[in-house]
Amino acid sequence: MTDHPRAAAFTLAVLALAAAPLAAQQTSATPRATASAAAPVPPAAAPAPMATASGANPQLDDITVGRAMATRADLQEIADRLEANGGDPALLGQARARLTEGDFHPGDRIDIVTQGDSGLSKTFNVWPDLSLHLPSPTVGNLSLRGTLRSELQDKVSAYVARFVRNPDVRARPLIRIAIQGEVQHPGYYTVPVDGDLSDALMAAGGTTPAANFSKAQVERNGHRVLDKGAVQIAMANGQSLDESGVRDGDQLDIPKKATGLFTDNLRLLGILVTTTIGIITLSNHHW
Secondary structure, eight states: OOOOOHHHHHHHHHHHHHHHHHHHHHHHHHHHHHHHOOOOOOOOOOOOOOOTTTOOOOOHHHHHHHHHHHHHHHHHHHHHHHHHTTOOOOHHHHHHHHHHOOOOOOOOOEEEEEEEEEEEEEEEEEOSSEEEETTTTTSSSSOTTTGGHHHHHHHHHHHTTTTSSSEEEEEEEEEEEEESSSSOEEEEEETTTTTTTHHHHTTTTTTTTTOOGOOOOOEEEEEEEEEETHHHHHHHTTTBBHHHHHOOEEEEEEBBBOOOHHHHHHHHHHHHHHHHHHHHHHHHHHO
C-alpha cells in the first residue's frame, strides 16, 4: 500500500527532475538576454567583387558563364577577354564549349506551345543526335547542335514558320532539379528555366505545415549556392530560376521547423506532473 509521505516525496523528486532542464535553459538564456539589450552592432558590409586590371570581374564572369540562359554575345565577350588577358583557363574552356557545342544534350526536355495546333503543343525530348522530331506539318528534324538555351525560342519559331503561316510559338527549355525536405511530394522535377522559384515549389505540391521556409536553400554538388533568406528574396522579387542562378541538377531544400528545447521541456514537465497527480489520486483511493 502506498502512503501519503511516500507519494509526496516521489512528487517532489519528479518535479525537481523536470524543473532542472528548465532552470538550466533559463540560466543559459540570461547572457543572451543581456547581450541583446546592448546596442546592436551593424553587420559588416560584404566586400564588393574585385575587378582585375583589365576591368574584368572574375566573380561576375563565372556567374554569367554558368547561367542557363546566357546569351551568345555575353559568352563570346567573356571568352575573348579571358583569352586575351590570360584569364581562368577552366572558365574559358566552359565558355568556349557552350559557344561551340551548345547547351542541349540527349534526353533534355523542351516545352513547346503552338497556338491553335495541339500536335505542336507538348513536351519534346532531345534525341541522341541532338535533334527535335516535331510532328506534322513539319518535315524532317530540327538540329539543336551548337544551340544555346537563349537561342531556342527564335530557332524553333523559325523552323515552325517554314510549315505554318505566322505561327505563334513558345519554346521553353526545361531543367531538372530536386525539391526535398518539407514539401508535399519530394522528388525530382522538370521545370522551365525561365519559370519562377515559386512555380518549382508548387510542382512539388507546396510546403508542409512543418516547413521552415526562412531557412530554405539551394545546393549544388553538396555546396550551398543560395543561402538562407536568398530563396525568399528571389521569390519575393519574382526572379526566374535562371535569374536566381539555379542550374540543372541543383537541389532546393526546405528544412523542418525546430521544436526548441524549452518547448520540449515544458511538454515533459506537463507529462510528469500529470503522472504524479495520478499517483497521488491512486494513493488517496487506497488509503
